[in-house]
Amino acid sequence: MSQADEAILLGLRGSSGQADKGRDITRPHDGSHGIPLIVKGWSCRYQLLGNGKRQILTLYLPGDLCEPFGTLPGFADYPLGALTFTTYRMVSRQAVFHAAGESAACERALWWDLLVATNIEREHIVSLGRRSAAERLGHLFCELEMRLEMAGLPTHGGYDMPLTQADLGDLLGLTPVHVNRSLQDLRASGLISLENRRLTIRNRAELRAMAEFDPAYLHAEQSRRGAGGW
Amino acid sequence: MSQADEAILLGLRGSSGQADKGRDITRPHDGSHGIPLIVKGWSCRYQLLGNGKRQILTLYLPGDLCEPFGTLPGFADYPLGALTFTTYRMVSRQAVFHAAGESAACERALWWDLLVATNIEREHIVSLGRRSAAERLGHLFCELEMRLEMAGLPTHGGYDMPLTQADLGDLLGLTPVHVNRSLQDLRASGLISLENRRLTIRNRAELRAMAEFDPAYLHAEQSRRGAGGW
DNA sequence: CGTTTTCTTGACAGGGATCAACACTAGTGG
C-alpha cells in the first residue's frame, strides 16, 4: 500500500470523539455511528457475563479500524470500551466502501486488515484453549510488540503497555492474582521486565519459543506492500 | 434472501471433493483452491501445537461456506480437517464475488454469514475464557441446535452430534476425560442426553440458563429475510 | 470375530481460583 493509499484510509473523514478510561465508545443498540478508527489509546471489544466476569474479545491499538467493513445494522453485538483514555474517529461505512472502490490497494488493505484481525482472534482461541497462563502472557507480549511495530509505533527498548493486571486477566481468561504470579515467573526467567506500565522483552527468542509465537499469522510482510497477485 | 438467491449461493459451481474422517480438506501453502462449501459432514479449522495438543478454531456444518469472501493468496494459515466423512465443493472467489454483484440479497447474505461467523468465534472466546467445562458443553449444544436449524437440518427430538469426546475436548479446550465427566454431570442434571452420537436437549430453558446462551448473536431472524434497511 | 477406536472409571497431581490482607502509587481536596 502506498503512502497515498494509506493516507486515504487513515485520513477518512468522520466525527471525532474521545472516551475516558473505563467508559464505552460504542454499545449495542445505540444506533449505527459507523466504524470507529482508533486514533490514540487502547480499547477493546468485550462481553460481560452474569456473574460479573468480563471477557475481552479483541484489543484495538492506535491506528486500528474496528471491523474493517463495519457491521450491518443491528449487528453491533458487543460493546467497545476504552481501556485507556482514547480518541477515535467514526467513519461511515460508505466512506470506507468508497475508498475501497477508488483504489485497489486500499481495497486490498481492507481485506488484509479483515483477515489479520480474524487470525488474531484465532490465535486468541488457541491461547485460551491450550496455553498455560505464562504462555498466554508471553504470546500476548510478542503479538503486541509486532502489532505496535506494524502500526508504526516505536518498540525499540520496549513499549508502553497500559493494561492493568485485571485487564490482562480479562483478556487472557485468568484472575488478576494469577496474572500477577505468572508475570513474576516471566520476570524471574529473565524473559521480560514490566514496571511502570512499560514492558521490555529481555529475551525475544526464548519468549517466542516458550509461547510458541510464530509471527506468520500477522502477515507483517504484506502490510505495507503493493498489490499482490490477485 | 429469496429461494432463488439462496439457490445461487448454494448452487455455486466448483469442483467437488470428499475427505474421510481425520483427513485434511485444505492445508496451508497447498495453493489456492477457492472457498470450500461443505455439502455433507462436519469439518473444522484447527491448529496443532508443539506438544501435540490440538485446538479446533471453528466448526463447519453442512451448508457452511468456510470464509464467505475467502482469503487472499498466501493467507490460508490453518488447515481445514474433516471430523466426519465430508463432501464439499470448492467454489472460486470470483464466482462468489460475481454472485454478490448479481444480487443485493446475495451480497447481504454473504455479509451476514461473515458477521455471524465472527460472532460465533467471539462466543467461542468467551466460552474458553470464562465458562466452566459443563457450561462450555451446554453452550455448544445450544449453539449447534440453532445452527443446524438455521441450515434447514432437522433438530426435532434431538440431532446427530458426530463429534467424539476427544473432538469436543479439542474444541472446548478440555481433556477427553474431563469432557466425559462433565457430560455425565449434564446427563445427571437431566439437561441433556447423549448416546450413540445422538444428542437430545431434555430441558432447553435450563440448559440455556446455566450456559448463559443467548441466541441473539446468531441473528437467526435475519438469516432468511429479505434485504434490510441498508 | 478380532482389532481398533471410543467411552468410562479410579487415584492422584497440579494449575489456577478464591479469599483476605497489606503495600504502593497517584490523584484529590482541605
Add this chain to the structure above:
DNA sequence: CCACTAGTGTTGATCCCTGTCAAGAAAACG
C-alpha cells in the same frame, strides 16, 4: 503540604476444577 481516598500491585493460605496416568469396558468396524 499533607492527609485522604481509590485504584493497583503483591503476598499468603487454602480450595477445587481440571489435567494426568493408567486400566478396563464397550462399541465400531472390517
